[in-house]
Amino acid sequence: MPNQRQLQKSQTRAKVVDVAMQVYAEQNLSTSTLAVAKAAHVSHGTIFAHFPTKDDLLIAMVQQVCTPLVTATDAATSLPDFLQQHIAVLTKYEALYRRFISEQDALPAAAKQVLVAAQATVAVHFQAALATTSVKSIAPGLLFNTWQGLVQYYLLNSEQFAPTGSVLARYGDTLIDTFERLIS
Amino acid sequence: MKKCIACGMPMRQASDFAQGNPDLDYCKYCTRPDGRMCSFEENQHRLVNLMVKTQGLDRAVAVAQVDASMRQLPAWQAHYQEEDR
Known part of the structure; x- marks a missing residue:
């Protein structure tokens, strides 16, 4: 069973993917990951922690x-x-x-x-x-x-x-x- | 849910498995008449033909796509390690 930290990590990852899907759908695939971070209200570092x-x-x-x-x-x-x-x-x-x-x-x-x-x-x-x-x-x-x-x-x-x-x-x-x- | 180690097909029910045996790791399509798993070449040939038939792809393109897929599958890791050496 995942602990609290693992659970939070997977929830953040899912949220980043979810928001990224909306951002790239609305804009285009050249959009920067910074735009995703802003839309997801997370730091740019958080994006890279999940997606290098x-x-x-x-x-x-x-x-x-x-x-x-x-x-x-x-x-x-x-x-x-x-x-x-x-x-x-x-x-x-x-x-x-x-x-x-x-x-x-x-x-x-x-x-x-x-x-x-x-x-x-x-x-x-x-x-x-x-x-x-x-x-x-x-x-x-x-x-x-x-x-x-x-x-x-x-x-x-x-x-x-x-x-x-x-x-x-x-x-x-x-x-x-x-x-x-x-x-x- | 188990996936066939030789072609990646999900195996949901006993009838999807080789010989209807859920203890095996490969599917009914990747099985020889004697029950053993098909060889690399046999599988490659079958999958390329399937792609050409179902999508009408150029054969050389199908060969490349099947190669990229088979590289990901557990059954062929040793084959590709040998080939890449």
């Missing part, structure tokens, strides 16, 4: 988004369920996920690797969900990429589709319905 470099903080943020993406899609029992679970997690982390895909070059190699590995696992879960239903005879990779392309196009061009608010909250159901009708 900014890259370590970026890796933790990517993991924080990728873990639920992998877990939720793994639990999907059908293709519609997969699509809904996928959209639900992406909607929750929409602004930050958009940064991850639009500013990939600002991510360290280890964070990119986490994204790539999560994408590969989500693709396998997509294929498992596909097997539960009857769809057009199209290569699974192309079906997955078509879904990804649809979602990412709306994410990357959200200003044109939903200038205010979440583009996935507004169009998620439409994208799911359209994709299902396209492939069945």
Whole structure:
């Protein structure tokens, strides 16, 4: 059982990641860790005590988004369920996920690797969900990429589709319905 | 929850494990017909094919991505230590 000090340490770490996710989602991935410290009301030294470099903080943020993406899609029992679970997690982390895909070059190699590995696992879960239903005879990779392309196009061009608010909250159901009708 | 030492897949139920045996450290996909764990090359081949199939990746890119993933897995540490020497 963790002692009081360990508990406090892990709470501070979680708080730093949580605030960093908000700050980087609102600003961009080039934002300094000093801005995170100010927003979290902790010293800059506290950030470095938990994350020796900014890259370590970026890796933790990517993991924080990728873990639920992998877990939720793994639990999907059908293709519609997969699509809904996928959209639900992406909607929750929409602004930050958009940064991850639009500013990939600002991510360290280890964070990119986490994204790539999560994408590969989500693709396998997509294929498992596909097997539960009857769809057009199209290569699974192309079906997955078509879904990804649809979602990412709306994410990357959200200003044109939903200038205010979440583009996935507004169009998620439409994208799911359209994709299902396209492939069945 | 245990993860397969050879591919990283989470193993939640007995049927996910090799031979349906939760005492083993590898999954049903990383198992040879005789029950032993697949070799490095067999696993690499399977995972590369899976990536090409599920994401349509260029094979050389898939090989590099699988290599980066396998480097993190416990089953292949000795292999990479030998390779990096």
